[in-house]
Each structure stands twice: as structure tokens, then as C-alpha cells.
Amino acid sequence: MRINAMLHSTNRWMSLLLFHLVYYSFITDAGLSRSSGPQFGSTEESVTVKEGETARLPCRVLHLKDRKVTWLRRRDLHILTTDQHTYSADERFQIVHEEGTDLWTLVVQYAQLRDAGIYECQVNADPKISRPVTLKPSQTSSMRNNKVFIANNTASTKDGDLRVHIKGAREIFMEEGSSLTLTCLVTSLYGPATLIYWYHDTQLMDYNSPRGGIKMQMDHERGETTSRLTVRNVRTEDSGMYSCVPSGSHPATVRVHIHEGENKAAVQQGGLDETSSSSAVSPASLLFVLVCVYTSTKPLHSPTF
Structure with a gap:
């Protein structure tokens, strides 16, 4: 009887030991499984840059494996990038990721005040994980703005390998x-060039503006890019400096003057219209005027019979 009791006790302890081994093995495996899934590494939660500079929003993802990283703008839930593809029509937004690294950086070139807000780095894990990063552009000083916007419709890099030219006059007068x-x-x-931006004074122009927008055309054989800015139904507040700014070069600029009313000045886009602003009269027209004046002032004589 005593032997049977001992065997029963031994079996009981063996069962308990086996249960604990299985239980802790399950917990450990689950913990390892969770820790090996995608996780965010330590990065800045807020990025501050001056207006017009390049902003870099970091997102470090560990154990990504076959999952994908997506950046979106929280205020309108607009997806900007997924993996290494960009889905925004605004070419200022790009994703930068070096193969073999954990860092996925959302780059915002020529950051504007309107770009301020929260951006989310998301990973399509199960469940989905996300990390917010706040972008805070600050307004540049007037000294910097004045230094940038000098009226010159032609610019180039120091080595001359890249040239920028706005066709037409440096000063444009319109109604x-x-x-x-x-x-x-x-x-x-x-x-x-694949990145060309237009500025009105310090304000970045919208590619898809309802008043016209920006269109680009490339010539790969000549290495040329033509960018055309259109602003319909201009108003006096549209006056100012307009700059064409390709990536890696100084801006080319022109000054635009918008006058109120109709026929207040003999002006046209591209500068003064020499034909309309000139007071010159052709010789034939001048002779006709003199004859009319002479006949109107000469005394009338009664006809003789």
C-alpha cells in the first residue's frame, strides 16, 4: 500500500511538472513571437525646419520582415508613400530607405507652413501599428526672403552644368x-530636371491649382525640362516676384505688375507693347490730317459763272 501511495504521489508531481513545462513553453514561444514582430525603434517625435528647407521625418521599424511601411497625413488621411513607392501628386514628398537598414524617412522638400501637422508611420502588422511624427515649419526671416528673390530671369550653377531661364522680360505688366x-x-x-517648383514671393505654387496650375514637359535628348505656370483671372494681389526653382540650382525670377481696370496702361504680358505705347504717326496719316485742317480753315469762295 505504501509503495502504491508513493507511486501515485510521484505520478502526480510528474503530471504537475509536465503541465508547467508545457505552459511556460507556450508562454515563452508566444512572447518570442510577439517580440520578433514589427516594432518601432527610438526616433524623434517632432521635426522643426525653416520654411523652404527640407524636412526629414524619421521612422525606425525593427523586425519588419515581409511587412510594409506606409506614411500618411493625418488631417486628410492621404496616403503619401507605401514601401518605396510615392502616391502623392505633390512631388515634394518622397520616401528614403537604404537597403538593409531599419530607417524609413519621409522627406518633404521646400517645406511650407501649410505642411504643418501630424504624419503617421504605419506598419501592416497584425494588429496594425503606427507612430505619429509632428512637422513644424517656421517662417523664414524677411532678410532671407529678400536675399532669395532678386529679379533675374536667368540663373545657373557655378559650374554651369544646370541653367534656368524664364522666357520673356524680367518685368511683366498686365491688367x-x-x-x-x-x-x-x-x-x-x-x-x-524632374523637380521644378514655382514660388509667388515666398508662397509655393500649387501644381493642381483651379486657376491654372503647373505643367511639365521633358526632352531627354537635349536634357531640357519645360515648366509652364498659368494663373487665370489675375488680381492685384497676384503682383510680385515669381520664381522658377529647380532642385540643386538658384532660382530664376521675374516681377509681375497687375494694374486695376481696363485700358489704364498700354501694357501686355511680357513687357510694354511698343506699338500700342508709341505715339508715332505714319507720314500718310499725318498728310491726311494736315489736308483736313487746311481745308477746314480756308475761306469759302462763291463759285463764279
Whole structure:
């Protein structure tokens, strides 16, 4: 009987030991499984840059494996990038990721005040995980703005490998209600430029503006890119400096003057219209005027019979 009791006790302890081994093995495996899934590493939660500079929003993802990283803008839930593909029509937004690293950086070139807000780095794990990063652009000083916007419709890099030219005059005079069209030609020895921005004073122009927008055309053989800015139904507040800014070069700029009313000045897009502003009269017209004046002042004589 005593032996049977001992065997029963031994079996009981063996069962308990086996249960604990299985239980802790399960817990450990689950913990390892969770820790080996995607996790966020330590990065800045807020990025502050001056207006017009490049902002870099970091997101470090550990154990990504076959999952994908997505950046979106929280205020409108607009997806900007997924993996290494960009889905925004605004070419200022790009994703930068070096193979073999854990860092996925959302790059915002020429950051504007309107870009301020929260951006989310998401990973399609199960469940989905996300990390917010706040972008805070600050306004540049007036000294910097004045230094950048110097009226010169031609610019180039120091080595001359990249040239920028806004066609037409450096000063443009127009009437309110007209349409402004500016054409910028960028020539590069390294192929057509893919990033060209237009500024009105310090404000970045919208590619898809309802008043016209920006269109681009590339010539790969010549290494040329033509960027055309259109602003329809211009108003006096549209006056100012307009700059064509390709990536890696100084801006080319022109000054636009918008006048109120109609026929207040003999002006047209591209500068003064010499034919309309000139007071010159052709010789034939002048002779006709003199004859009319002479006949109107000469005394009338009664006809003789």
C-alpha cells in the first residue's frame, strides 16, 4: 500500500511538472513571437525646419520582415508613400530607405507652413501599428526672403552644368482679369530636371491649382525640362516676384505688375507693347490730317459763272 501511495504521489508531481513545462513553453514561444514582430525603434517625435528647407521625418521599424511601411497625413488621411513607392501628386514628398537598414524617412522638400501637422508611420502588422511624427515649419526671416528673390530671369550653377531661364522680360505688366503664363526652361548636362517648383514671393505654387496650375514637359535628348505656370483671372494681389526653382540650382525670377481696370496702361504680358505705347504717326496719316485742317480753315469762295 505504501509503495502504491508513493507511486501515485510521484505520478502526480510528474503530471504537475509536465503541465508547467508545457505552459511556460507556450508562454515563452508566444512572447518570442510577439517580440520578433514589427516594432518601432527610438526616433524623434517632432521635426522643426525653416520654411523652404527640407524636412526629414524619421521612422525606425525593427523586425519588419515581409511587412510594409506606409506614411500618411493625418488631417486628410492621404496616403503619401507605401514601401518605396510615392502616391502623392505633390512631388515634394518622397520616401528614403537604404537597403538593409531599419530607417524609413519621409522627406518633404521646400517645406511650407501649410505642411504643418501630424504624419503617421504605419506598419501592416497584425494588429496594425503606427507612430505619429509632428512637422513644424517656421517662417523664414524677411532678410532671407529678400536675399532669395532678386529679379533675374536667368540663373545657373557655378559650374554651369544646370541653367534656368524664364522666357520673356524680367518685368511683366498686365491688367486685372488677364491670364498670366510663365515658361521656365531648365537645361542640365545630367538629363532633364524632374523637380521644378514655382514660388509667388515666398508662397509655393500649387501644381493642381483651379486657376491654372503647373505643367511639365521633358526632352531627354537635349536634357531640357519645360515648366509652364498659368494663373487665370489675375488680381492685384497676384503682383510680385515669381520664381522658377529647380532642385540643386538658384532660382530664376521675374516681377509681375497687375494694374486695376481696363485700358489704364498700354501694357501686355511680357513687357510694354511698343506699338500700342508709341505715339508715332505714319507720314500718310499725318498728310491726311494736315489736308483736313487746311481745308477746314480756308475761306469759302462763291463759285463764279
